[in-house]
Amino acid sequence: xxxxxxxxxxxxxxxxxxxxxxxTYHQSSENLKHIKNKNLTIVKYDQSKINEFKDLEExxxxxxxxxxxxxxxxxxxxxxxxxxxxxxxxxxxEVLMVNSFSILKIMQIILxxxxxxxxxxxxxxxxxxxxxxxxNNQGNAYIYRASKSALxxxxxxxxxxxxxxxxxxxxxxxxxxxxxGMNPGGYIKSEVCANLIIDLISSNNKPLNGKxxxxxxxxxxx
Numbered sequence: 001x002x003x004x005x006x007x008x009x010x011x012x013x014x015x016x017x018x019x020x021x022x023x024t025y026h027q028s029s030e031n032l033k034h035i036k037n038k039n040l041t042i043v044k045y046d047q048s049k050i051n052e053f054k055d056l057e058e059x060x061x062x063x064x065x066x067x068x069x070x071x072x073x074x075x076x077x078x079x080x081x082x083x084x085x086x087x088x089x090x091x092x093x094e095v096l097m098v099n100s101f102s103i104l105k106i107m108q109i110i111l112x113x114x115x116x117x118x119x120x121x122x123x124x125x126x127x128x129x130x131x132x133x134x135x136n137n138q139g140n141a142y143i144y145r146a147s148k149s150a151l152x153x154x155x156x157x158x159x160x161x162x163x164x165x166x167x168x169x170x171x172x173x174x175x176x177x178x179x180x181g182m183n184p185g186g187y188i189k190s191e192v193c194a195n196l197i198i199d200l201i202s203s204n205n206k207p208l209n210g211k212x213x214x215x216x217x218x219x220x221x222x
Contacts, residue, residue: 026047200215
């Protein structure tokens with residue numbers, strides 16, 4: 001999810017810090033193509049389709065991966081579309097794949113290669129406070145809320161599993177109201193968000209394992 005919003009800002013920032021980046025996109029790669037950097041590899045990957053991962057699998061084969069950002073996200077239609085009476089279950093399935101389940105597929109690909117696994121230091125899932133069951137005091141948005149709650153559950157599970165096996169730090173972060181393709185009216189610049197995320201993982205990130213936090217590192221209830 002690197003062609004816009006947080007994913008694009010993180011891609012630019014990490015390249016500025018002299019790292020190699022493998023960036024995925026769904027439909028358009030226009031913004032990524034404008035980045036002229038030999039350390040950038042661009043891969044088309046539709047995370048809503050379970051079988052469209054061959055290019056990604058090929059690109060990361062025999063490649064040491066240190067850090068993963070899962071930034072892809074879709075809302076799932078309007079609030080009216082997400083009322084119980086109007087739920088489209090195909091759309092629900094698609095959003096669950098993009099926002100949560102596809103991350104399991106990506107990790108399955110990485111775990112199939114021991115060379116890539118031993119280098120994996122951190123996995124950061126971009127979530128939302130809409131996925132917090134405790135904070136939900138509005139209802140509605142069934143599709144989006146369910147997808148982010150599922151992402152949070154997967155994050156917690158991975159934080160126990162991957163940290164135990166590989167010492168990988170896994171956590172979820174709510175970026176707040178960030179400007180993006182999904183939220184053009186957001187009041188936080190994606191560049192500001194990316195810088196804060198980089199700050200969080202660049203310091204002592206071990207205490208973040210298994211946490212759900214905001215951009216300042218404060219915990220959010222599951």
